[in-house]
Amino acid sequence: MSSVDGHPAEARSPEELRPPAAERGPRERMVVHAADLIGRDGVAATSIGDVIAASSAPRGSIYHHFPGGKTQLMTEAVRHAGDYMAGRISSEGSATPAEAVAEISDVWRRMLVTTDFEFGCPVLAGGLARRSEPDVADEAEQIFGRWTRLISTRLVHEGVEAQRADSLAHLIIAAIEGAVGLCQTQRTVEPLDRVIGELARLCEAAAA
Numbered sequence: 001m002s003s004v005d006g007h008p009a010e011a012r013s014p015e016e017l018r019p020p021a022a023e024r025g026p027r028e029r030m031v032v033h034a035a036d037l038i039g040r041d042g043v044a045a046t047s048i049g050d051v052i053a054a055s056s057a058p059r060g061s062i063y064h065h066f067p068g069g070k071t072q073l074m075t076e077a078v079r080h081a082g083d084y085m086a087g088r089i090s091s092e093g094s095a096t097p098a099e100a101v102a103e104i105s106d107v108w109r110r111m112l113v114t115t116d117f118e119f120g121c122p123v124l125a126g127g128l129a130r131r132s133e134p135d136v137a138d139e140a141e142q143i144f145g146r147w148t149r150l151i152s153t154r155l156v157h158e159g160v161e162a163q164r165a166d167s168l169a170h171l172i173i174a175a176i177e178g179a180v181g182l183c184q185t186q187r188t189v190e191p192l193d194r195v196i197g198e199l200a201r202l203c204e205a206a207a208a
Helices: 026-041 048-055 061-065 069-089 097-114 122-127 134-157 162-186 190-207
Strands: none
Touching: 026 048, 026 061, 026 069, 026 122, 048 061, 048 069, 061 069, 069 097, 069 122, 069 134, 097 134, 097 162, 097 190, 122 134, 134 162, 134 190, 162 190
């Protein structure tokens, strides 16, 4: 079994890394499972039937909770994933931008290892679906903008000049998203670890 820092990893999905399913209503379960499926298979390959099966939801409940059909469900799933990571970026537990980057890395390392490198970024997958689901891609675009602003704000708070902070924020997001893809391809967290180390050093140097 894959491991993190030499410790065996439990076979848990990204959905299970969040609050227990028993604490969620059927609507939220469908959103969370949809985000999980998007991260694994992409938007086009994720059907309403897949979400129903994964969440054990009654078939008729999909259109009750999501009258906009698949587009609404996919959009809300991507938004859910975006909100989850935004919470990690803005976490008060990480005092500096470098620590925030490390915290994001920890989330991704767990998700990659516990899914045997099957899970990618639902937000990126949403952004790549513009041809078939432009509304979902628009949501992803807004989320990436939000992440960029959150990281940039933290850098500015640490004394980094605003324009440099914005450029670094774009670099951080692009580098992490690319590293996650490399990890999936190479089936190792080494690309992510190397990228995070360099990003942390950049953040520290910029704030010094």
